[in-house]
Amino acid sequence: MEYFLELFAGGLTRGSIYALIALGYTMVYGIIELINFAHGEIYMIGAFTALIVSSVLAMSGMSGVSALVLASIVAVVYASAYGFTVEKIAYKPLRRAPRLSPLISAIGMSIFLQNYVLLAQTPDFLPFPNLLPELPLPEAFGNIIGSTELIILLTTAVIMGGLTLVIKFTKMGKAMRATAQDRDMAMLVGINVNRVISNTFVIGSALAAVGGILIASHVGRVNFFIGFIAGIKAFTAAVLGGIGSIPGAVLGGLVLGLTESFATGYVSSDYEDVFAFALLIVILILRPTGLLGRAAAPKV
Amino acid sequence: MKNLTALKQPLLVSAWFMFLTFPLMVIRVNTIENVVEWRWRNMIWVGTASFLLTFLWRYLSDRREAARKEAERTEDHEQTLGRFLAGRPEVGRYLSVGAMILALIFPFVFSTYQTNIMATALMYAVLGLGLNIVVGQAGLLNLGYVAFYAAGAYSYALLNHHFGIGFWTALPVGAVVGALFGILLGFPVLRLRGDYLAIVTLGFGEITRLVLENWNDFSFGPSGISNIPRPGFFGIALDIRGATIYLYFLVLLLCLATVFIVNRLQNSRIGRAWIAIREDETASQAMGIDGTKTKLTAFALGAFWAGMVGVIFAAKTTFINPASFTFLESAMILSIVVLGGIGSIPGIITAALFLILVPEYLRAFSNYRMLIFGSVMVLMMLFRPQGIVAGARRTYTFRRRKSGPELERG
Numbered sequence: 001m002e003y004f005l006e007l008f009a010g011g012l013t014r015g016s017i018y019a020l021i022a023l024g025y026t027m028v029y030g031i032i033e034l035i036n037f038a039h040g041e042i043y044m045i046g047a048f049t050a051l052i053v054s055s056v057l058a059m060s061g062m063s064g065v066s067a068l069v070l071a072s073i074v075a076v077v078y079a080s081a082y083g084f085t086v087e088k089i090a091y092k093p094l095r096r097a098p099r100l101s102p103l104i105s106a107i108g109m110s111i112f113l114q115n116y117v118l119l120a121q122t123p124d125f126l127p128f129p130n131l132l133p134e135l136p137l138p139e140a141f142g143n144i145i146g147s148t149e150l151i152i153l154l155t156t157a158v159i160m161g162g163l164t165l166v167i168k169f170t171k172m173g174k175a176m177r178a179t180a181q182d183r184d185m186a187m188l189v190g191i192n193v194n195r196v197i198s199n200t201f202v203i204g205s206a207l208a209a210v211g212g213i214l215i216a217s218h219v220g221r222v223n224f225f226i227g228f229i230a231g232i233k234a235f236t237a238a239v240l241g242g243i244g245s246i247p248g249a250v251l252g253g254l255v256l257g258l259t260e261s262f263a264t265g266y267v268s269s270d271y272e273d274v275f276a277f278a279l280l281i282v283i284l285i286l287r288p289t290g291l292l293g294r295a296a297a298p299k300v
Numbered sequence: 301m302k303n304l305t306a307l308k309q310p311l312l313v314s315a316w317f318m319f320l321t322f323p324l325m326v327i328r329v330n331t332i333e334n335v336v337e338w339r340w341r342n343m344i345w346v347g348t349a350s351f352l353l354t355f356l357w358r359y360l361s362d363r364r365e366a367a368r369k370e371a372e373r374t375e376d377h378e379q380t381l382g383r384f385l386a387g388r389p390e391v392g393r394y395l396s397v398g399a400m401i402l403a404l405i406f407p408f409v410f411s412t413y414q415t416n417i418m419a420t421a422l423m424y425a426v427l428g429l430g431l432n433i434v435v436g437q438a439g440l441l442n443l444g445y446v447a448f449y450a451a452g453a454y455s456y457a458l459l460n461h462h463f464g465i466g467f468w469t470a471l472p473v474g475a476v477v478g479a480l481f482g483i484l485l486g487f488p489v490l491r492l493r494g495d496y497l498a499i500v501t502l503g504f505g506e507i508t509r510l511v512l513e514n515w516n517d518f519s520f521g522p523s524g525i526s527n528i529p530r531p532g533f534f535g536i537a538l539d540i541r542g543a544t545i546y547l548y549f550l551v552l553l554l555c556l557a558t559v560f561i562v563n564r565l566q567n568s569r570i571g572r573a574w575i576a577i578r579e580d581e582t583a584s585q586a587m588g589i590d591g592t593k594t595k596l597t598a599f600a601l602g603a604f605w606a607g608m609v610g611v612i613f614a615a616k617t618t619f620i621n622p623a624s625f626t627f628l629e630s631a632m633i634l635s636i637v638v639l640g641g642i643g644s645i646p647g648i649i650t651a652a653l654f655l656i657l658v659p660e661y662l663r664a665f666s667n668y669r670m671l672i673f674g675s676v677m678v679l680m681m682l683f684r685p686q687g688i689v690a691g692a693r694r695t696y697t698f699r700r701r702k703s704g705p706e707l708e709r710g
Binding site: 033035045049056074081082085089093094097098100101103104107108113114115116117119121122126127228235236243270271274276277280281288 | 671
């Protein structure tokens with residue numbers, strides 16, 4: 001039973017980070033129907049920036065919570081700036097192009113960013129300092145869930161709550177929902193669609209950066225390639241939940257995280273990624289629009 | 301004063317990029333020795349480069365806008381290379397005869413190394429043409445094409461390892477195994493919409509690679525299979541040079557056969573059904589095209605070529621392991637199709653040669669080649685989305701003349 005709970009907690013942690021990254025995919029897809037392949041790279045850049053800033057801070061004698069907060073802020077700002085720039089360069093000129101063009105552009109951008117970090121920094125894994133504070137947990141509790149895992153769960157829960165509020169109640173959130181529903185109609189009622197799209201990229205990138213920092217401090221190392229597999233997994237989570245749907249991304253992330261955790265715990269750890277993709281294929285065959293996605297009737 | 305405002309934007313852009321690249325380009329931390337390296341010179345590079353590139357960017361964007369306006373004004377289709385070739389078949393004929401002669405004498409003029417690279421480039425051309433059936437003609441985005449390629453390569457390697465089956469027997473077997481894989485994957489997933497299909501094929505590609513990597517008893521895991529024999533030449537033992545030239549001609553032959561078949565397919569009943577499905581699935585079904593069957597044929601045919609090239613790949617390198625079949629490989633083949641110009645046979649061959657040969661000869665910049673590769677992909681989409689040689693579609697245009705309307709085929 002304890003083993004089960006441990007796996008459950010591990011799966012939730014993993015899943016909540018997938019969900020954080022998946023939100024970026026799903027929001028972008030909801031608005032411009034583009035699989036933003038470079039999103040995983042934004043996540044990687046967020047983690048890398050946090051690593052660089054926190055190392056510089058640590059060497060100048062600053063550590064603990066203040067270093068963590070500063071490094072996170074810088075990382076989030078930079079990841080958002082990268083997301084914003086990528087959209088302006090690689091996707092905005094292609095708004096009216098055929099579907100395949102922005103997708104190829106995104107794959108190109110992803111390869112570019114990976115190699116940019118590879119060349120500017122290092123091809124090796126760098127150790128990521130553990131910035132998250134150690135929470136005092138009761139002994140029985142501590143066997144099941146670690147302090148880092150608990151912090152990850154709480155942070156993601158708070159962020160997702162915040163995001164829901166922003167999207168439900170602010171003017172910008174309303175504009176985003178309107179744009180997702182019908183871009184041309186949104187333009188007609190005076191919504192600055194370009195700004196909404198930029199905002200979406202900025203928010204998605206910021207969430208990815210938070211995910212990057214959390215997982216890097218959990219796993220303890222980063223390199224230029226971590227964005228690829230995390231990106232694919234997060235996209236899988238987004239599709240699993242029904243792409244374009246925000247609660248769907250969260251649900252998909254959690255389902256994916258739990259599946260992986262139980263599969264590796266009870267079956268075999270060699271096939272961790274195989275389970276993730278197999279789950280995706282099975283769910284899409286049974287429910288082609290994902291768990292919470294709505295089927296759009298084809299217009300004739 | 302006007303010059304000042306013209307400079308304002310490039311200066312802002314350059315400042316933005318200096319800010320953007322600051323932590324990654326300027327700072328490098330050595331976590332073992334606890335030293336921070338500040339590389340301010342990089343910042344100056346980034347600033348200057350982005351300042352200059354802004355002008356190039358603006359020039360290209362202006363030109364693209366002008367071209368679009370021009371096209372709208374004259375209501376004429378853009379004069380593309382592909383259309384030009386279609387209009388003058390004799391030029392195309394001269395070009396292909398020239399290319400053919402060049403391809404025939406190539407191995408005797410250049411070294412074994414060059415021939416080997418050229419054979420690789422031609423292999424990718426065949427892969428591109430195969431994927432073009434799926435992506436270009438039927439409009440099904442397949443991001444896991446490499447799985448079929450792996451299926452072909454492993455079927456030859458394993459059949460040879462266990463049963464000693466030779467290359468010529470394995471070639472059709474590998475192709476059929478590839479096609480069966482295509483049907484196996486295609487059957488359940490083809491009712492999915494475009495983007496879902498893309499991600500499922502991507503997942504399938506990854507599953508294939510991961511299974512090959514982990515199922516040691518079956519595929520010998522990450523260490524792969526070595527000592528795969530090269531294709532036999534009527535029982536005569538060939539030296540390295542001979543074997544390379546032989547393989548080169550084999551691939552060339554396959555490439556020619558593929559061009560012939562793909563060309564015939566394009567204008568066939570099934571080829572037109574693929575295009576109809578791509579353009580509007582509902583309407584094409586209303587016209588009596590069996591959607592599932594048509595898509596499945598496209599999938600299986602695409603996979604057939606991948607399987608065949610896989611067998612040749614295994615025979616060429618004599619060693620395979622799962623690392624050769626990553627997502628990057630799928631992305632590479634897809635970019636060949638897209639950069640060449642979707643649906644355009646000469647374009648795809650040009651793109652394959654370009655994408656394989658240029659990185660090989662850019663060995664001096666080997667660190668930068670993937671960086672350049674990525675940016676070329678983005679830039680091509682922005683400034684030349686129709687590809688190097690845009691595919692000319694069969695169109696009929698009406699042109700009014702004084703003496704009355706004339707039907708012109710272009």
